[in-house]
Amino acid sequence: MGRFLDRWRRRPPSLAIAAAVAVTVAMADQGKAEDGQPTTGIPSPSIATNLPKSGDPTGSRAALAGLGITFGITYADEVLGNSSGGVKQGAIYDGRLEVYSDIDFEKLAGWKGLKFHLHAFQIHGNGLAANNVQSLFPVSNIEATAATRLFEVWFEQALLSDKLTVRFGEFGADTEFITSETATQFINSTFGWPTSFAASLPSGGPAYPLATPGVRVMFAPTEAATFRAAVFNGDTAGPNCKGDPQRCNQHGLEFRLRDSPFAIAEAQIKYNQDKGSSALPGTIKVGGWKHFGQFDDQRFDANGLSLANNPNDPKRFRGNTALYAMIDQQIFSGAADKSINAFARITGSPDDRNTIEVYLDGGLKFAGFVTGRPNDTFGAAVAYARISDAARGLDRDNVALGNQSIVRDYEAMIELSYTAQIVPGWTLQPDFQYIWHPGGHAEGANGKAIADAAVFGLRTTVNY
Numbered sequence: 001m002g003r004f005l006d007r008w009r010r011r012p013p014s015l016a017i018a019a020a021v022a023v024t025v026a027m028a029d030q031g032k033a034e035d036g037q038p039t040t041g042i043p044s045p046s047i048a049t050n051l052p053k054s055g056d057p058t059g060s061r062a063a064l065a066g067l068g069i070t071f072g073i074t075y076a077d078e079v080l081g082n083s084s085g086g087v088k089q090g091a092i093y094d095g096r097l098e099v100y101s102d103i104d105f106e107k108l109a110g111w112k113g114l115k116f117h118l119h120a121f122q123i124h125g126n127g128l129a130a131n132n133v134q135s136l137f138p139v140s141n142i143e144a145t146a147a148t149r150l151f152e153v154w155f156e157q158a159l160l161s162d163k164l165t166v167r168f169g170e171f172g173a174d175t176e177f178i179t180s181e182t183a184t185q186f187i188n189s190t191f192g193w194p195t196s197f198a199a200s201l202p203s204g205g206p207a208y209p210l211a212t213p214g215v216r217v218m219f220a221p222t223e224a225a226t227f228r229a230a231v232f233n234g235d236t237a238g239p240n241c242k243g244d245p246q247r248c249n250q251h252g253l254e255f256r257l258r259d260s261p262f263a264i265a266e267a268q269i270k271y272n273q274d275k276g277s278s279a280l281p282g283t284i285k286v287g288g289w290k291h292f293g294q295f296d297d298q299r300f301d302a303n304g305l306s307l308a309n310n311p312n313d314p315k316r317f318r319g320n321t322a323l324y325a326m327i328d329q330q331i332f333s334g335a336a337d338k339s340i341n342a343f344a345r346i347t348g349s350p351d352d353r354n355t356i357e358v359y360l361d362g363g364l365k366f367a368g369f370v371t372g373r374p375n376d377t378f379g380a381a382v383a384y385a386r387i388s389d390a391a392r393g394l395d396r397d398n399v400a401l402g403n404q405s406i407v408r409d410y411e412a413m414i415e416l417s418y419t420a421q422i423v424p425g426w427t428l429q430p431d432f433q434y435i436w437h438p439g440g441h442a443e444g445a446n447g448k449a450i451a452d453a454a455v456f457g458l459r460t461t462v463n464y
Helices: 002-010 013-026 060-066 105-109 128-133 195-200 389-400
Strands: 069-086 090-104 114-125 147-159 164-171 212-219 225-233 261-271 282-301 314-333 339-348 356-367 377-387 410-423 426-436 451-463
Touching: 060 069, 069 128, 090 105, 090 128, 105 114, 128 451, 195 314, 195 356, 195 377, 282 389
Parallel strands: none
Antiparallel strands: 069 090, 069 451, 090 114, 114 147, 147 164, 164 212, 212 225, 225 261, 261 282, 282 314, 314 339, 339 356, 356 377, 377 410, 410 426, 426 451
């Protein structure tokens, strides 16, 4: 196994992806769904439905789908700029090409309940948060170090009449845990994997753009209740990484297994989901995680003195934790598919070993309110991250010693976003964000706090 992984790491990931696609295409043969109707293999929504012959002139996509093999391609690119604030003003361009494939082995080989998933990225351009704003909240959820990177590769086995599923391989926690359907309206990354988690966990935790090996178990005894738990390798880049974890694990091929584990669990309850229900539907999730590694005290050294005097010998803690809760709730449903949905989330972590102690976000999404454009959506969301008491205490110590002049307090932001559907599978998304106290009111190179930033952007996304 070790020799195989070494050979895999040495091969360019683009060749591995191309090989997987080639094998998939070679297996093409006409098939049908279980109900006897021809399968298409087209995700929804997809621009393919607006192309001649649904973008499948040879019929190979439908043939593969009949065998249980589906794939998709998504391309998103954007221009973002901060007209004021941050460490400098300017604009950037970045983009992300996604390639993903799923195999249903029950259709392909008669193995009931077994599925396979492959997901890879080609990321290019520069990030606005890293280069211009230096905020805790990443301005874009596609911002990452430029690379061609494997993200997920896993198998999943369904058991007990599909009530229990077990997933194993390399994958991210952000694809299933603390997710909000309403929050997908927004492009700031914190509305996916919260900034509080990214700041607390080694290398940002198992979340875009870096996944890590793990095992996930999900049990859904009823349609309303779901329980999921996962254990991951605890560091996507490793303890010896210096600098950007995304450069230490540039292609997502590290497959680390020996770092301290990271465990996360969540309970989910859905209510009023039946079509005949007169009440508005919603979802509640509560969960928490524990990392079993070593974490530095945010203020004191091993002798109980301030790190302002001795920054290289922090007190060490065994383990780190967080608790969270969230709600997705429809608050209005009207004629012509008009709807308003709301979400809210809160996380909390021990202040002595975390930069962010309390995190809150929430927002509203409106759909169907623009005359003549029933598929357009728009929304407003806010986020708040409070710098922990211990980290603020260290700032006060540094101010007293003349090492710095500012004590951090919080970072907050608001995002306004409109998503216009050009055709199914192709959207255009103008976006505005205002960020207060970037970096938590961090001190810039000029000795002053980084100024509040106004960010404007335009994203386009095509799904095939």
